Amino acid sequence: MKLTIILCGLAAAAAFPLAPAAAPIKNHGVSDDIVIPDTYIVKYKAHVDAIKIKDHEDDFDDRARKANKKGIFDRFNVLGLQGYIAEIPRSELSNLTESDLVKPIEYVEKDTIVKSTAVSAVIPDIPDLTKRAMTRQRHAPWGLARISHRSRDSTEYYYSDTAGEGIRVYVLDTGVRLSHSDLGGRAVWGANFVASSTDGDEDGHGTHVAGILGGTTYGVAKKATLVSVKVLDRTGTGSMSGLLQGLNWAVADAKNRGLARKAVINMSLSGSYMQSVNDGIQAATDAGLTVVVAAGNKDQDVMHWSPASAPSAITVGAIDQNDQRAEFSNWGAGIDIFAPGVAISSAYNTSDSAVVAMSGTSMASPHVAGLAAYFIANEGLSGGAVASRILDVATKGVGDSKGGSDRIAPVNPPLKTSNLPSPLVAAAPTLTPSLPTNLATQPPPPLPDVLLSSTLLLVRVHLVGREGMEVGAAQLGPPAGPPAAVDGYCTVKRGWARSGERSVIWRLAVGM
Template identity: 40%
Template sequence: MFSELITLSALITAVLAGPIPTPKAGDVITGQYIVVMMEDITAPNFQAHRDFVVNKLGFVSKRDTVEAMAESTFTHTFNLGKLKGYSGRFDDATIEEIASRPEVAYVEADKIMTTQALVTQSNVPSWGLARISHRNQGLTTFVYDSSAGAGTFAYVVDTGVLTTHTQFDGRAEVGYNAISGESNADGNGHGTHVAATIAGSTVGVAKLASVIGVKVLNASGSGATSGIIAGINWLVSDAQGKSRIGRAVANMSLGGSYSASLNNAVAAAVSSGIPFIVAAGNSNANAANFSPASTFSAITVGATDGTDARASYSNFGSNLDVFAPGSSITSAWIGSNLSRNTISGTSMASPHVCGLAAYLMAYEGLKSPSAVINRIIELSTADVVTNPGSGSSNRLVYNGSRQ
């Protein structure tokens, strides 16, 4: 799967290995690319490659250092375990030469990823919390252990978070902003909604978990794949630097067409010890064709409605690990520190599972991504989702409160 690359030009097609799917119209950022290096490249050789690219573009002069020019050439640099690379803006001739270099594993067109929320509805009570704490539908109480995710940290890779919202009780903070020209604030609302579903004091699953906003999508709900990878790079470094591995989880309620570099970035972050929960996508199609939904090591979440049916929009397939409530979910919103909104999408399903991951890490002492995903699947209720879709795992998340 990771060998599937985006075509850049006829010449580049010849130097890239593997089948090359055609990206959806409109999602490619013209002239902007992600370059991934061979896994065994050394730091000096990586720097030498970057110096080569800068000199190739002819930007270096007597007055300008390589480092200064690199800032105008490269948009982001990634160092995520085995995934090392960068993104930047290059003309056709330059990117063709970059792709042909032996130290380069592959080159991918940078693309737009978007939030995975749907129609805004009237402000009605949310049912998702009750559903994940009971085996059967129709009940209205949310049952959970009082540990409630205390001591865990949820990185929300999204549009930002309104950290002052009353749902967070001071447990939310700004972490990273990849959006040039926008403040750290959530100008969309999506990220705040997601974060509060994870850890809100009344609308959240893990009510005592801390939230860190990783802003990679703009006020319109879209952002470059390269910026998303940069956000992942930052959160791994932050979690490692603050000794949060084993207590940190990440949510990505976003997606777009298949991206090998994004999938590899998520996989590298999971390998570092951070469970990633990702939305399956809202195209009523096979999740294998979307990223990050197609990342095998992430927990990919489909959406259900209040009748336990797969939501009509939810993606499906063998990449999907579990289902969670995603239709008509009420959570925090922007506008004021008391605002709420009710929206639908796999974006709303994913944070139910992210909150559950944080809850189980605190309650049961789970430390590794594999332990988290195995426990979530073990606890889930089997064969209750109607029309799960071809190849889907028919499992609905459950927090184990009645066991």
Template identity: 40%
Template sequence: MGFITKAIPIVLAALSTVNGARILEAGPHAETIPNKYIVVMKKDVSEESFSAHTTWLSQTLNSRLMRRAGSSKPMAGMQNKYSLGGIFRAYSGEFDDAMIKDISSHDDVDFIEPDFVVRATTNGTNLTHQDNVPSWGLARVSTRKPGGTTYYYDPSAGKGVTAYVIDTGIDTKHEDFGGRAKWGKNLVDQMDEDCNGHGTHVAGTVGGTKYGLAKGVSLVAVKVLDCEGSGSNSGVIKGMEWAMMDASGGGNGTAKAAGKAVMNMSLGGPRSEATNQAAKAISDAGIFLAVAAGNENMDAQHSSPASEPSVCTVAASTKDDGKANFSNFGSVVDVYAPGKDIVSLKPGGGTDTLSGTSMASPHVCGLGAYLIGLGKQGGPGLCDTIKQMATDAIQSPGEDTTSKLIYNGSGK
């Protein structure tokens, strides 16, 4: 199943709120990284105060290193710093218990949560059309009934829209992308390649020429997971920050405007306040964000970023309009999309067949790009548009879960 998991979702619990910030812990099944933490500032903390705090942090760490010289291996200290839209300010790094205690007592800190492992687990009137589609999902999203073999779509096909794929990277040289895919940011290694395959498959569904919903969209690879499909929650948030800045014109400015950008995150894990706040900052910046609901066949409210209300959370459906047996469900799910036995691209050429909410989410991301290309308003409100257009097709969707299946409005 093609969902990126950060261990089994469990609600975070507060360890301590005494005389300072909350110190959170992941559930018992989360694979935490020893001495690695994400520190999130209060929402009213200014950039100036944030800078003063990190200066204090550096000075405190340096003074302790001097006192401990030769006694033990020093902690790395702050390794990443985040600032998303002036809404979400945080940093991550390696700190010992004493330093975490000091950080938690700082007035500007809202909460601290452990960093953990991220791991891939593969379980209109002017329409054009694509006959004998290579993947059933394409036909299903453009017709009101199952069983079709033709994909109906407007020839605008998402042109002028940029899709950011936060994943294992993209094989940008794959012929099905037609030169529309490029590397944006690699936060993992020095290899600008998808040596895992998950990200290329996802990107193919978003915008491949033959296998994608938005056949004219521009694709940007944001690599946050390595060849084994592993990474860290802090690294994922750093990728989210870069994509948001680029979409808003603050990086390479690929998208030029946030309203012309969409993002896909076929990943998730334990409910994380840090991840949810970062996702909300992206939505607040006017960027449409599609995320996978998860593959544990449980309530998606315990997973992040799926539990963040401002994102578009996607569950997986089958060819006969059933709920995929692995798919998460619950009130946080916005829509269903095809996610079982989806054919898409693999690195080096050719295709692969994968299943998972990871395969469902890019159908929604691609649909979002397609609708923006048609003139629909982008941003988080686009999820409401997608829900309004969807059909009530899913049989036995799960407790307290929508039966809405995405539909592109072709009229077929």
């Protein structure tokens, strides 16, 4: 890395040496409203002598404690990316950046706020399916169907039996509800880097992300191990220093288990540009891990944000059901790929069966992280080869990508429809009936039947009028005999559904 060396000044007499080079504060211009007061991330230069580090830290801690600050409260070492996180008063900052003991330091950064990248959440009415392994998932959430087919009209998700088996996916987020039924017992506890916070998911964002990564119903890599690394609090807010600690822990855990090349890190969060976080991601990918990050929801150039601007990460923007860039998604040359990120249904933290629909690049990122786990397990890929593979098989055609990638998270080669028997890939019929205003007096129009799996336990639907006003509710199933004939649920916003002699109009809050 090239550094700008600033001479602090010349001594008055030639007999005195030059003053030491100042350690630059990389993000000195960051807005004060996102700065965590008196907290700094300090990165050492490469190959610094351990004695020099000890001398520096002893002096630094002494100064900080005399000013009633904590001093150094954590250290990180991600494959040579070494440094510490500390609390010091601003009055002592010059001693940190300009003293004789600054020589080991490459740069200093103000610690800043990082936040989850979901923009909305809606409690949906959802179908409850039996949880069983299969290579074809009918009536899949639209995001799963989209990454499994070139066309937008599919309602099925195809995947290999490996499905991420043997891969550890580290979910750096608000925590995960480990007991959630859709996570299938594959979610495990990792670590907590949020002060004064319980180990569980108090927000719901992390559980939702984990469900997209590897949920039995809502997930991409349905056999992956999901590791909860808590770096955000109950409001979806954390610090860049906490994120760096979580990253450091995840890399160390993967290496200690001998799984660095069978590990994926997902970060569905965003904050201001931070060199230390980007450097940490580079160190993680150098170690063989695959790092996938959300682009962020500011509708801005992604290069102003971290971890989205990290060159070695796979940065994911969000698209809607029409393959258009979501209006909130960041954009630019730093985007590697787009994935579904609008009205995505997944697990939630309020109970072991709770499900919500959320929107945001937070939802797009785990689609791609799940694909990374899938490819690592299925094809033995690792490191940069994973990203290359995902991009190679991606579909082109994102609308309004604003100069960045126009690629949509891919059709997996083993899942291409051309490789499957034609009866398995027949699309459900497109239904465009006019919606009657009065349900009581107008019967439903005739519809072709779509065979629904006998695993259907319950479908909850809303009765709506022409303008979408809710006028009642009904439930369909389970079928008493052969599978019920029902217009494919989770595939349309509105349409007729038919079960035996009962007919209703339904509107789904999921899969839209």
